[in-house]
Amino acid sequence: MRKAITAGLLVAACTCVSLALLQDAPRAEESTSKSTSTGDSESDLTARIDAEIEKAWKRDGVKPVGQCSDEEFLRRVYLDTVGVPPTYDEAVAFLDSKDKDKRNELIDQLIDDPRFGQNMGDHWTVLLTPRRADALSGANLMAQWFADEFNKDTGFNTIIREIVTADGELVDNPAIVPYFADGQGKKFTDLIGLFSKNLMGVQIQCAECHDHPYDEDLSQKSFQGMAAFLTATQARVDNRVRPSRAYVETNTDGPMKILKAAAMYDKLRPDQKAQVDMYIDYVKPVTLDGKAADTRDPGVWRSKLAAWMIDDDNLQTRLYVANRIWSIAFGSGLLNPVDDFNPLNEASHPELLKFLADDLLQNKWSIKRLYRAMLKSNTYQLAGGQAPKKAERWHFASYPVRPLTSEQFLSSLLLLLDSKQLEKLVKDNRDGAVELAKKQLKEQEAQQKKNGGQYYTYDHATMSRYGDMLNRMEGRWFIARWAAGRYASLSNDDEMNQSEDFTMSIVQALAVMNGQFTN
Structure with missing residues (x-):
């Protein structure tokens, strides 16, 4: 029964993919940073989130759905924190636990997992630079930089x-x-x-x-x-x-x-x-x-x-950051589009958004604290599916059905690999790309010397440093980002524009069904 439950979690994460025997995924190193906070307690922040959302329900006569099951919560919180569904062992440990506070404890554990920084790095990197199919792209370096900063809080x-x-x-x-x-x-x-x-x-x-x-x-x-x-x-x-x-x-x-x-x-x-x-x-x-x-x-x-x-008096930046983090947790912002604050665009819950922005200021702009408080709310832990009567999406009266990001989709697929299969993927596509680049650099330099040219300067030390930086990336994460870049580069229209996300367009769907990577 437990295996069926865990397999169901993976099927939901990976769409219609045939499941092999599920193996434990390789884990990144344990995080060395535990977040700290000042000001009001996180429980007060969580309570305020629920109180403000409930105000709108009562005002508009909306009756929310009930709390989600442990199985639904487990899949949701894993994807929203570390970017992958749980492994079999992780699912069994949580579902078998009788601890009444096990949801809060799991949230704390996952936000202090190094994969939390990776997941947040994926969300923020794509806002500032496009996904790239190139294994040696600067986007991967920035994602690693973001991950380090988020994990340090x-x-x-x-x-x-x-x-x-x-x-x-x-x-x-x-x-x-x-x-x-x-x-x-x-x-x-x-x-x-x-x-x-x-x-x-x-x-x-x-x-x-x-x-x-x-x-x-x-x-x-x-x-x-x-x-x-x-x-x-x-x-x-x-x-x-x-x-x-x-x-x-x-x-x-x-x-x-x-x-x-x-x-x-x-x-x-x-x-x-x-x-x-x-x-x-x-x-x-x-x-x-x-x-x-x-x-x-x-x-x-x-x-x-x-x-x-980032001045204390500049409320706008904090409103946006709070809104962006809310959208990562709930699938849409308190103001939408998330990045378009203007006089005609009003927040659905302005008092709540202002409160979240003020909490950022009072707590050193801690993303870990803010995100934890959101995930521990009753609002986040509502059941998913169809919204109740009279409810609009912005009522947050049920948890919305959401597409996976490109990185989440591919990371979920990678859970199906055993350690040897994943190791080979990493060796071929990360380590191999670095070694090939080093080899080509030496060959180009030798050819220039042979031809008597002096135009290019070859910096082998810098190339080695790039390789070291990429090798710091956890293997599964690197492969997910590399593959996401390949799918995003597939044209979605006649103008050859890059797809911003894994939207399962016809071209992308065909690539998933027939592509070398997914097969």
Whole structure:
């Protein structure tokens, strides 16, 4: 009976896949970090979540469904914390337990599991850089960086600051990955749209060319003022070095020339004035609340932007982070779309969202604390399936049916492998890719010497460091991310756009049924 229950959990996670004998999955190293909190207790936060949700039920005459079964809870909480369903032994241990507090204890255990950071890293990495089929992609380096930070329970304000102020070389600082796309550095105007949307929840990108169509406070000038904070930021790729050297640096020459020219505007020729007029608004950094930077030094503008984004008085960033974390737990936000805060988009439970945002501030922006409190709520532990009468999705009166992310789907499939099969996959596709890259580098250098060329510089030490960084990734996680990149790269339309998620389009479904990886 227990085996049937566990097999059912896996079938639900993997869609219609024939099950082999289930083996225990290889486990990552035990987490060395236990999260701490200050302020109100987590139980108070959980109680407030339920109280605010219940207010809407009573107001709208909604009767929620009952609590989910242990089996349903077990599958749900595993997928939402560590990104995979439980193994047979894990399922039996939980289902056989008579401990009345076993659900809370399991939540604590899973959030302190190193796979929690991996799962959160998957969610956040894809917001800042696309999935890639390349085994040696920078996205994997950033995912590992995110995982480390989440497992240490680094405050999310610190994570935001590290990304917005990131500089140096990729091999030293994976937080620079969002500054690049398609093998080249992004423009500062693209970066500000990315950071504002995915780190603050404000979509300013459409104001680059014109005033926002329905937010009168977001004008083209507003966009230019925000973009100005990144004017001196340059993301570069040096292809004369192998492997290519990707780095971010601050260069104040351009902005300073515009500022100096503007100071003597009346003495300029007409063509020079035209140049100043074109760029002047991009050297006047102003935050969305209308506050100009308190310095004319472009070299510190980026740090000023980061400081403003995570300032105690900037409620917007915390509202967005709380909303994003809520959406990971519940499948949709308290405000939707999750990343589009604007005057016409109202939260379903504004008081709750504000409370969650304030709790972040009072508790060092701890994601572990916030997520634990959400998962321990009665709201999270409602039964799934059809919503009750009068209930909309935003009532959260039942747990929604949700698709798995690409990484969750593939990680679930990987549970079906025994240790030797998984080891071979890792050896062929992670270790093999690293060794092949090292071998090719040596061959290219030898060929250049033979031909008497001197154009490329070959950096074997950096290549080894990249290999070491990728080898730090737990094997199952690496394979899931690598395979997810392959499926995401499958075209979903005539424009050859990358699919943002594993949506089981016709192309993706055929690849699952017939693909070399899944077969």
